[in-house]
Amino acid sequence: MEETIFQQLGEDGFERLIAAFYRRVKTDDLIGPMYPDDDWEGSEKRLRDFLVGRFGGPQRYIEERGHPRLRMRHAPFSIGEAERDRWLELMSASLDEAEIADAPKAVLLEFFSATAGFMRNQ
Ligand code: HEM
Numbered sequence: 073m074e075e076t077i078f079q080q081l082g083e084d085g086f087e088r089l090i091a092a093f094y095r096r097v098k099t100d101d102l103i104g105p106m107y108p109d110d111d112w113e114g115s116e117k118r119l120r121d122f123l124v125g126r127f128g129g130p131q132r133y134i135e136e137r138g139h140p141r142l143r144m145r146h147a148p149f150s151i152g153e154a155e156r157d158r159w160l161e162l163m164s165a166s167l168d169e170a171e172i173a174d175a176p177k178a179v180l181l182e183f184f185s186a187t188a189g190f191m192r193n194q
Pocket residue numbers: 103106107108114115116118119122137142145146149151155156159183184187188189191192
């Protein structure tokens with residue numbers, strides 16, 4: 073059977089990816105201010121746990137947060153084309169920084185781009 077993305081990246085790969093992403097989000101002029109400024113560790117953990125579970129690893133996100141209902145959870149934020157593009161730009165730079173291999177990177181980019189489009193509410 074083919075290895076899952078989680079088996080390819082390990083906890084460590086997701087950790088590097090999401091740490092790199094939030095380092096960028098924190099100082100981003102457009103989407104940075106949308107995130108709660110006193111819970112960066114929590115934000116990092118939620119996205120990391122969600123992705124680990126989604127790509128074949130332990131289901132920590134669902135155990136702790138329940139069904140993701142991502143569109144509903146993003147409803148409080150105004151997400152248009154510019155915000156979607158910025159999120160994807162920061163994630164794409166983070167995939168490079170974390171040195172995620174080409175094959176899993178392509179799968180993740182595809183998923184991110186579909187999901188980010190789905191999050192648009194403006
Ligand atoms: C399209 C642009 C996006 C913007 C501007 C955005 C913004 C945000 C903000 C401000 C939060 C709240 C901070 C937090 O509690 O973590 C959040 C939460 C979250 N986002 Fe996004 N997001 C976007 C796309 C995505 C995508 C594509 C995914 C999945 C691949 C995603 C997954 C999550 C998850 C799992 C949470 C935590 C939800 C929870 O359990 O409360 N987001 N996002």
